Amino acid sequence: MLKDGKVLVGKGNIETYILPQMANRHGLIAGATGTGKTITLKVMAESFSDMGVPVFLADVKGDLAGCVKAGDYETIKKRVEGMGFDETTFPMKAYPVKFWDVFGDGGHPVRTTVSEMGPSLLARLLGLTEVQTGVLAIVFRVADDKGWLLTDLKDLRAMVAYCTENSSDLLNEYGNISRQSAGAVQRALLQLEDAGGDVFFGEPDIQLADWMQNSDDGRGYINIFHCAKLYRSPLLYSTFMLWLLAELFEELPEVGDLEKPKLVFFFDEAHLLFHDSTKALRDNIEQVVKLIRSKGVGVYFITQQPSDVPDPILAQLGNRVQHALRAYTPSEQRAVRAAAQTFRVNPEFDTEEAIMALGTGEAIVSFLDEKGRPNICERVTIMPPQSMMGAIDDERRKAEIEASDVYGKYDEAVDNESAYEIINADKLEREKQQAEEAQAALEAKEREKAEKEAAKEAARKEKEKAAAEKKKAAKKKNSTLGKVASSTVNSIGRELGKSIFRGILGIFKKG
Secondary structure (H helix, E strand, O other): OEEOOEEEEEEOOOEEEEOHHHHHHOEEEEOOOOOOHHHHHHHHHHHHHHOOOOEEEEEOOOOOHHHHOEOOHHHHHHHHHHOOOOOOOOOOOOOOEEEEEOOOOOOEEOOEOHHHHHHHHHHHHHOOOHHHHHHHHHHHHHHHHHOOOOOOHHHHHHHHHHHHHOHHHHHHHHOOOOHHHHHHHHHHHHHHHHOOHHHHEOEOOOOHHHHOOEOOOOOEOEEEEEOOOHHHOHHHHHHHHHHHHHHHHHHOOOOOOOOOOOEEEEEOOOHHHHOOOOHHHHHHHHHHHHHHHHHOEEEEEEEOOHHHOOHHHHOOOOEEEEOOOOOOOHHHHHHHHHHHHOOOOOOOOOHHHHHHHOOOOEEEEEOEOOOOOEOOOEEEEEOOOOEOOOOOOHHHHHHHHHHOOOOOOOOOOEOOOOHHHHHHHHHHHHHHHHHHHHHHHHHHHHHHHHHHHHHHHHHHHHHHHHHHHHHHHHHHHHHHHHHHHHHHHHHHHHHHHHHHHHHHHOOOOOO
């Protein structure tokens, strides 16, 4: 509830508020399952909306959509009146809401490009080793240097294949790209695609300005990210939320300390963000959390125990709400003790015992004062929400989506020219050129063969001609010789005949 321009979160011995100028100092809502964290989140989101501050929150269980309807006063009458309010001072009301959903089922589709996500977050999503992450970083660098946009997963697969094929040419400038690591990246991309992770990548990509709008009456829109389906893949869910946080940090300008935030971001199930994350990634998250407040963004982590958040980041969370924790084992008791030690002591009660004794809807809270100092902790009852608590039917959700000013803007995915098309066009051109060169070589070979055959045939004919002429000459010679021989033989014959005749007749002697 917004009261006197401040976020009234709860009431105990005193009313406890988050001051608008301190809301971007971030916060933590912790507590066991079923102790009221979602109610607290919703109360804060409504109050920021009333303040004119847009809100982004993840709806993991589907029970935050009721913000579009006014609550039922009768169901909370006893609680409201017990806190000193009535139906006039605590009116039920609906809030301006925009629904979003990666899969496009429960809200406007949310997409980003592979290039925008970058290699670090994508490597986390793919579960790559350090060496494989290095190969992925090279792939992104080559794409950036060439000006090739990586829109979706097919672009990235094509780019990995391109870098692998041209690894020897890229070696000196970018480093080694082993086929084994590239193959592992390709397999991880296929697994992500099979798991449905490809729907997140594409165009048109989300414009953050659409999450930072106010309604006609000046209230900030509550952007509800419907992620009941996405949450089935915790790694994809946490990576998306981390990408969004990093995108806000990169895109928004520096504004310094404002009278109120430009946007408040609620990160539910925050423990997933840090689960199995590398030290380098945790360091990056810490840096974003430290610096993003200067962009006018307040970040509120929702989780079960404060220990789910690394200490350097926990130290940045100035506004704290601690719901009940149960301690049945020594490790759970240590967790309660650690949670209690994060608060500034109130001499009126034992914080550790109070945390274990809290009922549903109660909390230990501590918010920053006007000088940025944490107030002593207070035990309070959390205010109820002013909108309906619970889910809405599909017809109402559909009506809200179709009435939105961004309806139709993101619904149809488009496939503009990007790395896949460029690489394949280049490949086709190279294949065409290679085919033309091969055809030219084949034709040259055929010509050479024909020329050889023609030369061979000419030589054969020349040889045959020479042989024929030789034969003809020999025949002519033989004919002349034959005539001479014939004449000689005839002459000799006649002579011999005479000699023989005369000898026989006894007239001549053979001389």
